[in-house]
Amino acid sequence: MVRKTKEDAEITRRHLIDAARRVFLECGVSRTTLEKIASAAGVTRGAVYWHFKNKTELFFAMREQAILPFVDRVIFDEADEDPLAGIEAALGEIIQILVDQPATRDTFEIISFKCEYVDEFAAMMQCTAGQMDFLRQLTEAYTRAGQRGVLRAGLLPEALAYDTFLFVGGLIKNWLASAPDAHFRVAVDAMIHTHVALRRA
Amino acid sequence: MVRKTKEDAEITRRHLIDAARRVFLECGVSRTTLEKIASAAGVTRGAVYWHFKNKTELFFAMREQAILPFVDRVIFDEADEDPLAGIEAALGEIIQILVDQPATRDTFEIISFKCEYVDEFAAMMQCTAGQMDFLRQLTEAYTRAGQRGVLRAGLLPEALAYDTFLFVGGLIKNWLASAPDAHFRVAVDAMIHTHVALRRA
DNA sequence: GTTTATACAAACGCGGATGTATGTAAATAG
DNA sequence: CTATTTACATACATCCGCGTTTGTATAAAC
Structure with a gap:
């Protein structure tokens, strides 16, 4: 009016x-x-x-907002003297973003569970550039960890990065699917710690 | 007619x-x-x-067929002298089912990417009884591995089981989303091996 | 051999969602 | 101060998918 x-x-x-x-x-x-x-x-x-233009464009406008917090807050410090601790902190930060940013969390839940990857949405099945970058940063962090001698012997940085990448994917999905008092939520820091501790010398 | x-x-x-x-x-x-x-x-x-009755009932009829292969083929041998090798074999078997049973693979892809978890489908977000059973069997297998002394010191079977559970979830999702010649497909056995090798004494 | 139930095909009626077209009052440009 | 554009609300036409109903030829029951 x-x-x-x-x-x-x-x-x-x-x-x-x-x-x-x-x-x-x-x-x-x-x-x-x-x-x-x-x-x-x-x-x-x-x-x-x-x-x-339509529902699809509205969806992607919503989606774009949810990616921004991660590029800002999930960082790997190259000068870190304990890269493994840095990785653990980064993984914890990812979950923390979901904790204290409801909009981001809801968007991730929509993308994970409330959306079908067909036609206009089919491309979302593939890993995003941001995810590939995250994988690369993990690889580099593990490489530095190896150089600093905090890594167990005989472990390839790239293989470790893939294992962590898969871990994070499963973790986010299960964290989102769980109730606030479920084990996947309350024990998430312990799970991250266990995951990283497996790599420690 | x-x-x-x-x-x-x-x-x-x-x-x-x-x-x-x-x-x-x-x-x-x-x-x-x-x-x-x-x-x-x-x-x-x-x-x-x-x-x-309707599309929903047809969907769940299709879904039920895809669960059966796993209860038959993914087994953990309690008498195994190397439980870690048994876990590695079980994880490989899960992927192998997806390889040689196209119907099962397609159903999993539908469940993972082509379906919205709302209303009648909302319950599918939670872990199924089969998944919880898989988690329990992993815990027991890791417990046996600890008893047999093939595990690194200081690792809790339950924590290891959760880590593997998350790994498998991420692995299946990325495997499904990848093209046949993608790294997640051709290197899947290596990823599984790396994952299990991290636990070995 | 008749009857009945089965396994569909074909037709009907309905609501609901979409995209567009039009209306309109106020903000902005000049 | 007038003209035009903006930021919507309202109205319209269309189509699509669903659930139900009805029809029907045959298998099975007796």
Whole structure:
């Protein structure tokens, strides 16, 4: 009814993404209708089609926001004198992001469990560039650990990195699927510690 | 047009499940229509509704078939003198099932990537009884490994089992998502070996 | 051999979601 | 101050998938 200022429009856009995340999480992407998202955001479908081409574009707009926290917070310090401790801290930080950023956690839950990887979404099955970069950084961290002598003998950095990569994938998935008081949530730090301790000399 | 014999009807039912698997894999569960399944099976929607209540029941009928191979083939020999080798063999057997049973592999790919865990499907997010049993068997195998002295000192069987459990979850997911010639497929045995070797004394 | 139940095919009716087209009041440009 | 664009709301047309109903030829039951 009322034409909004540019800032208002941007607020509407964010409300739409927030609403989409909530409805996606509850209904799944396929069963989510633009009408549900619009009413959850307090607007009509007209607003949705104004800001986004369709549901797919809205989904990817939501998705993009969730990737940012990781590139900022998950870092491997090259000067670390104990690279294994650095790896353990990085893995813990990944989980911590899911703990204290509900929007990021919900988006990951949507991507993991509430979305079908077909057609426009099929490409999401493959590892992202960010994941490949994470794998590379793990490899380098393990290489440094080997050079610093904190690693058990006879372990290849690349093989260790793959093992950790698979561990993290399984961990995130099971952490997301678990209730807040489930073992996978309360014991997650211990699991990470065990995983890294296996590599220690 | 022609009333079939009981055996013919059973064949039709299997054809419907086979067709459903193919269409689910290509279109995702949500975008799969019963018309697509029916025509893929060479029948009409009437046949689908005769054999199944709806798409959900057809989905779970397909799913049930895929669980059976694992209870038969993934076994841990309690008398094994090297329990770690037994674990490594069991993990390899899981992947081998996916290799030589296309229907099972496709079903797992559907469950992992082509299905949204909401409403009727929400319960699938939780670990199944079979998965919990697998976790328990891993724990027991690691316990035996500790008793036989093939394990590194200071490792708790339960913690090791969780680490392996997460590894397997990540491994299956990445294996399924990868192309046949991708690293996750061709190096899967090496990854399993590395994982188990980390535990060896 | 008749009857009945089976195993589907074909047709019907319905709601719901989508995309677009149109309307409109206010913000902004000039 | 007028014109135009913006940021939506509303209305429209279309299609698609679902569940049900009805029809029907044959297998099985008796």
